[in-house]
Each structure stands twice: as C-alpha cells, then as structure tokens.
Amino acid sequence: EFKLTKFKSYKIYKSDRHNPLLAKMRTTNNSGSDDHDIEDEIVSLKLSDPDLQAEYQIENNKPKESISKHEGKTSAAATSPSFRFVPLQMGGNGRTHISTPESSALLDEVGGLNSLRSMTDKFYEKAFADATLDKFIRSRDDPHGRRFATWIHQKLGGSGNLWDKDRSARSKSPVTVAGGYHVTVHDRSSAHVAAWHSPKRPKSEVGRHFKLDECRVWMRLHFWAMREAGLEELSPSFVDYYVRFIGHFVRVYETAAPMFARDSYRWSEDPANIERYIEQGRVMKDVLGLGLEASMKQIPEEESEDFDWPYIVIM
Numbered sequence: 397e398f399k400l401t402k403f404k405s406y407k408i409y410k411s412d413r414h415n416p417l418l419a420k421m422r423t424t425n426n427s428g429s430d431d432h433d434i435e436d437e438i439v440s441l442k443l444s445d446p447d448l449q450a451e452y453q454i455e456n457n458k459p460k461e462s463i464s465k466h467e468g469k470t471s472a473a474a475t476s477p478s479f480r481f482v483p484l485q486m487g488g489n490g491r492t493h494i495s496t497p498e499s500s501a502l503l504d505e506v507g508g509l510n511s512l513r514s515m516t517d518k519f520y521e522k523a524f525a526d527a528t529l530d531k532f533i534r535s536r537d538d539p540h541g542r543r544f545a546t547w548i549h550q551k552l553g554g555s556g557n558l559w560d561k562d563r564s565a566r567s568k569s570p571v572t573v574a575g576g577y578h579v580t581v582h583d584r585s586s587a588h589v590a591a592w593h594s595p596k597r598p599k600s601e602v603g604r605h606f607k608l609d610e611c612r613v614w615m616r617l618h619f620w621a622m623r624e625a626g627l628e629e630l631s632p633s634f635v636d637y638y639v640r641f642i643g644h645f646v647r648v649y650e651t652a653a654p655m656f657a658r659d660s661y662r663w664s665e666d667p668a669n670i671e672r673y674i675e676q677g678r679v680m681k682d683v684l685g686l687g688l689e690a691s692m693k694q695i696p697e698e699e700s701e702d703f704d705w706p707y708i709v710i711m
Contacts (some may be wrong), residue, residue, distance in 0.1 A: 400698050420639045479632045496551030505631035512548050517541035519621035527679045532591040574602040611653040612683045615660035623664050640706030652688050659695040
C-alpha cells in the first residue's frame with residue numbers, strides 16, 4: 397500500500413537551544429527570550445524542507461548573479477507560442493527545485509517580471525477579500541505582490557537575483573504577532589510562521605499551520621489570478637509548468653495538497669464557480685472543512701492516485 401510521503405519534521409528540544417546551527421538560523425531581534433518559541437518554529441520549518449534550506453543557504457552565502465543563458469527578460473511573448481512540455485528539474489537528492497534554461501525561457505514567453513507582478517498583485521487583491529486567507533495576512537500594507545513576484549522570477553531562473561536583493565533590503569525590525577510575540581520577517585519561512593500567528597486569526601487557531609482546505613483555497617485564487625493576468629494566452633507552456641511548480645512548493649505546507657493543484661487550476665475555468673464563490677461571501681463552502689478522504693472524492697481518480705506528479709508526467 398502506497399502512503400503519502402511526509403517530510404521529516406524537526407522539533408526543537410531544550411537541549412538543542414544552544415546548537416550552533418539553530419543559533420545561526422534564528423533571526424536576530426531585540427525582543428528577548430520570550431520569542432524563542434516563535435524563532436524555533438521558523439527554524440523547524442526551514443529544517444523540514446530542502447527548498448527552504450536551499451533558500452537559507454543562498455541568503456547567507458551571497459551567490460553571484462545568475463548565469464542562466466536566458467536573462468528573464470521583460471519582452472513581450474510571441475503570439476500564440478506553440479506548446480512544449482518542460483519538466484521540473486530537481487536537485488538536492490530529488491527534493492529541491494532548480495531553474496533551467498528552459499524554465500527561464502518560459503519566463504521570457506510570458507513577459508518576465510512585469511507579467512508575474514500583474515499575477516501576484518491580482519492574487520493578493522483576491523486574498524485580501526477572501527474570508528479564509530485574509531486572516532493569515534497580518535498587514536495589507538506590506539509589498540506582498542512584489543515579493544511574491546520576485547520569488548517566482550528568481551526560482552524560474554530570471555536574472556538579477558531580485559528576490560535576494562528584496563530580502564536584503566527588508567526592515568530588520570520585528571513585527572508583533574498574536575499573543576504579543578515578535579518575529580523578524582525576512583524570508584519565506586519567517587513570513588509563513590508570522591501568518592500562522594497572525595493577530596487577525598481567532599485565538600483558537602493561532603499557531604495552527606495551513607490545512608488542506610486552506611491550501612486549496614489559496615491555489616484556486618492564485619490560478620484564477622494567473623488567468624486574469626493573461627498568462628494562458630501568452631504561453632500555455634508556462635501555465636503547464638507553473639501548475640506543476642506550485643504543486644511542488646505547496647507540499648511543504650500540506651503533504652497531500654499537490655494532488656489538488658490541477659483541480660484548483662480548473663476551478664476558475666467555469667465562471668459559475670467564481671460567481672457562486674462571490675455570492676457566498678467569498679467563502680469556498682465546497683472545500684472548507686473537508687478532510688483528505690472527502691476531498692479526494694472531488695477530484696478525478698487518476699489524479700488522486702498519481703503519486704508521481706508533478707515530477708513524472710505521462711504524456
């Protein structure tokens with residue numbers, strides 16, 4: 397019997413608190429020892445996922461400029477480019493996404509950073525209005541769309557290491573989260589821990605990680621924003637790759653979420669789904685509260701049993 401692979405979790409024990417690696421990975425703030433539990437949660441998240449560890453190493457090793465042959469240009473894509481399948485390239489014992497000249501070429505086809513920014517800005521407009529996701533967003537004033545777009549740009553091989561530069565320029569001042577705790581938000585790990593401890597969440601939910609239903613809401617809105625930004629028309633090949641790209645990265649938040657990426661992409665194809673969602677107060681009643689077994693009944697059997705996707709695709 398095949399079981400979903402779960403990444404090894406790392407729990408911080410009292411005996412680990414003076415471990416040099418943990419001390420190095422902890423963000424630096426002046427908030428005192430009361431915030432160590434939050435900092436340990438950030439470290440735990442980093443240690444649970446190879447992509448997050450790779451991002452940490454990049455941040456601390458100050459890599460050189462990207463040497464990809466494709467420079468992640470912002471030129472407009474060619475009219476109706478022909479479809480081609482571009483596989484995800486994995487490193488780090490098969491668990492870490494790496495960019496390739498092909499993924500960077502897809503970035504060129506959709507118009508580079510400008511088009512990504514259009515997509516991510518539209519996504520956050522939807523997230524701010526969504527009854528489920530907005531609770532995770534501590535402040536709407538942060539440049540969420542820009543940060544998300546530069547992360548995607550760098551992950552796909554765009555030139556300039558724009559996300560690294562954005563991280564370096566961020567304020568090192570801690571922000572206050574639920575319970576009066578403080579956290580310095582400077583990368584993907586700390587941003588998501590801050591979201592879990594958002595002061596906008598009900599007290600009973602503070603600290604709880606993303607669940608499957610919330611990941612499905614997130615993916616539905618994100619792929620809807622991708623459609624609205626016109627990326628499908630610019631490059632069907634990019635869209636095919638990007639759905640698998642998100643399928644890979646959503647795994648760190650919920651191990652069962654990747655199998656729902658394709659269904660989440662299809663959701664916004666039907667205007668009736670969007671209309672129903674808005675009429676229901678921007679609450680996705682058809683997925684919220686469902687466990688894995690009930691959720692799997694909502695997607696095609698060939699997708700719920702396809703444990704090789706998004707890495708191996710049968711054409």
